[in-house]
Amino acid sequence: MARPTFRVDAVLVQAVIAGALSFAHLHELADAAGQTGWKAWAYPISVDLLLVAAWRRLRSDGPSRLAWCWFLIALFASLGANVATAGFLDLAHPPAWLRFGIAGWPALAFLGGTLLAHTHTSEEREPVRPAPAASTPGPEVEREPTPDPLPQRAPVTAAAEDIPELAPAAPAPAPPPVPAALVDHARKVADDHHARTGARIDTDTLRARLGVPPQLADAIAAQLT
Template identity: 55%
Template sequence: MRAHLARVDAVIVQAVIAGALSFSHLHDVAAAAGQDGWKAWAYPVSVDLLLVAAWRRMRQSQRAGQAAGGPRLWFLVALAASLGANVATAGLLDLDDVPAWLRVTVAGWPAVAFFGGTLLAHAPHIPESRTAAPVVTDAATAPEADSSARERLDRKLPSEHPVDPGPAPEPAPAPVTAPASVPAPAIALPPALVDRVRALADEHRSTTGRPADPDAVRARLGLPPSMTASVAAHL
């Protein structure tokens, strides 16, 4: 904690010293260019405020992922004014005999600073982009969450996202009913075979008391299965 405070104190002290020196150099140049009294003290305030405002707006644009060309331009303009005043007071310029171009530059600075500050102040506010934290759901409640989400989606679909039902299904074809089997026509039996069939039927009735089965009679006579109808016609 103490090491952190020591680093912060060192930065603050360094910033105060640098700001005071730059402030003094800007005041001296403005006074040498004919801006006396309170006006000479207003120049360094104007330059430093434009420098800080442009830097802040430039950082906001960069964090939001947008172009920062305008704030960067005004930051460079304010930096050039501050750096130029510091260099001019290093003995490279005779402050007792200031050239005309420097007088014109100092006299025109208020309009430039006012224009730059107005543009920076009226620029649209850019909120800093923040990454949404991922939502962690418990494994036990995941199916319930999924079902509720599906229910909400189903409720919204009819009004917000109508679903195309698609072509109507074709009616199922009616089942084909197989035609009923038509019994084969009875084959005419010779009279002798007819008498034999009736004799076997009478014998079976007298023995069992029940009518004879056509298949049984046919089997006793040794006739093929196709003759069952003919045998039954004579019983």
């Protein structure tokens, strides 16, 4: 079984070194400003926690003025402690503004941590609602113009003598003669159709099967009934 190999991350080592030095410098600065005992150790913890909270807000919610503001404040406090303990300030006799800043830092850090934890961005307070879908105009239906009503005419009374006499209807043409052989053949076709379909053959089907004109088909159908 292969043993797990441990790789040293140079960035992680550098972060640990920078964090330890910044922590020590903040402790020295707070102790020089009159914050002794456990209070001097609480100041670097407060600065580092505010720096981490602001960075996590930037990573999770994206860039915002609130997160950038408190990130820069915490970074300035950490960087200022590193520079101040490098001999730029007389820590044996710290100036009044340094004492004022160290004394007011707890309230400032509490305010920043509260805002970062409980303040939401405008996008979270007011979610963007999707725009309503534009209605597609349907095809315009052309309406037919309404015809004007016909003018009413006065009833026309015609005299009895003016009405022409109707001509007698022409007699119906006699059906064409049907050969007996054709009638027998049509009967066989009708019987075959009835055997296959179970229904009587109609005139159109009989005419199509025999290939005869409509009048002849009617005459054959009349003889089959």
